[in-house]
Amino acid sequence: GAVVSQHPSWVICKSGTSVKIECRSLDFQATTMFWYRQFPKQSLMLMATSNEGSKATYEQGVEKDKFLINHASLTLSTLTVTSAHPEDSSFYICSASGRNDSGRPPYNEQFFGPGTRLTVL
Amino acid sequence: ELKVEQNPLFLSMQEGKNYTIYCNYSTTSDRLYWYRQDPGKSLESLFVLLSNGAVKQEGRLMASLDTKARLSTLHITAAVHDLSATYFCAVDMPEISNFGNEKLTFGTGTRLTIIP
Numbered sequence: 627g628a629v630v631s632q633h634p635s636w637v638i639c640k641s642g643t644s645v646k647i648e649c650r651s652l653d654f655q656a657t658t659m660f661w662y663r664q665f666p667k668q669s670l671m672l673m674a675t676s677n678e679g680s681k682a683t684y685e686q687g688v689e690k691d692k693f694l695i696n697h698a699s700l701t702l703s704t705l706t707v708t709s710a711h712p713e714d715s716s717f718y719i720c721s722a723s724g725r726n727d728s729g730r731p732p733y734n735e736q737f738f739g740p741g742t743r744l745t746v747l
Numbered sequence: 748e749l750k751v752e753q754n755p756l757f758l759s760m761q762e763g764k765n766y767t768i769y770c771n772y773s774t775t776s777d778r779l780y781w782y783r784q785d786p787g788k789s790l791e792s793l794f795v796l797l798s799n800g801a802v803k804q805e806g807r808l809m810a811s812l813d814t815k816a817r818l819s820t821l822h823i824t825a826a827v828h829d830l831s832a833t834y835f836c837a838v839d840m841p842e843i844s845n846f847g848n849e850k851l852t853f854g855t856g857t858r859l860t861i862i863p
Contacts, residue, residue, distance in 0.1 A: 660850070669835060670790075670853045719789050735780075736851060741789040 629653055630722050632739035639710055640747055647705045647742045649720030656722035659703035660736060661695060664717040676703055710746040718742045749774050751838050753854040761862050763825050768857045770819040770836035778839035779819045780851065781810050783832045790835070794821075823859075831861045 629652040639645050649659055658677050662670040674690075676682040676697035684690045694706040703722075707714055721736040750773040760766050770779070778797055782790040794803045796812035796819060803810050807830065809822045819836055834857045839849040 669856050670837075672850060672852075675850060735792070735795060738782075738790045738792075743787075 628724075628735075628737040630656075630720065630737045630739040632718075632720055632742050634742060635740060636743040636745075638745045638747065641711050642709055644706055644708045645710055645744060647707075647718055647720075647744075649703045649705070649722065649739050651701050651722040651724070651737070654722075654724045655700035656703070656724055657700065658723050659697055660721045660723075661693075661703075661705050662719045662721070664719060664741075666717075670719060673705075707744065710744070712746045715744055715746045718744060749776070749838060749840050749852045751836060751852050751854040753834075753836060753857050755857060756855060757858050757860075759860045759862060760823075760826055762827055765825065766823050768821040768823075768834055768859075770821070770854050772817050772819075772838045772852075772854075775814070775817075776838045776840070777814050778849070779812050780837045780839075781819070781821055782835045782837065784835060784856075785832050793834075826861045828861045828863055831859055833858045 631650045631652055633648045637645055658675060660675050661673045663673050664670045672685050673688045673693060674682045674684045674695050676695050678697050678700050682695035692708055694708060697703040719741045720739045723736045752771045754769045758766060780795055781793040783793055784790050793808060794810040796810060799814040801812045807824045812819045821834060823830060836854040837851040840852055
């Protein structure tokens with residue numbers, strides 16, 4: 627259980643184009659999805675948090691107009707990199723967590739997708 | 748701002764040896780996660796530590812949490828080549844939200860290389 631998929635797994639695009647990455651929770655309802663970016667040999671940096679049906683919350687320094695996030699259903703979130711540039715080349719990883727009211731305090735583990743490697747030429 | 752630091756950043760060790768990776772964090776949190784990442788891959792969950800004094804073991808790996816010291820350790824026993832990977836700890840940042848979901852802050856990572 628708790629499987630998260632991403633599509634595509636890799637993408638190469640020209641500078642100035644837009645790229646959409648999908649994140650799906652396959653066997654649970656994800657009330658919250660998180661988008662991370664990882665540059666080579668670095669750690670994961672949280673970009674934004676999205677709750678189903680509401681606007682995403684972006685971390686400081688992340689341009690919301692450049693990285694458009696949509697979380698229209700409990701199983702799908704999308705990240706669109708608009709007008710991509712070479713400096714946007716990175717490994718993008720999503721994670722999803724579902725509502726879990728068992729235990730004290732509530733504990734909602736994040737399940738990570740396989741990642742999408744974006745290369746902008 | 749929550750900061751999470753790992754030590755060491757790089758570790759090269761021989762098969763059969765023991766070693767410990769340390770994870771320090773700067774603010775109160777009672778939930779800590781350990782992940783493994785292979786080159787070009789996403790994260791694999793290893794341990795979830797939910798309370799002070801928690802200890803979990805899986806094979807040659809054992810993780811512990813001391814919330815008072817804001818310290819977690821990942822101990823490797825009798826290392827084998829298959830354990831070569833980058834290991835991350837991550838700490839919850841409890842946020843007030845309608846859904847009760849928390850954000851993770853990741854440590855710097857420890858790149859472990861096991862030499863045959």
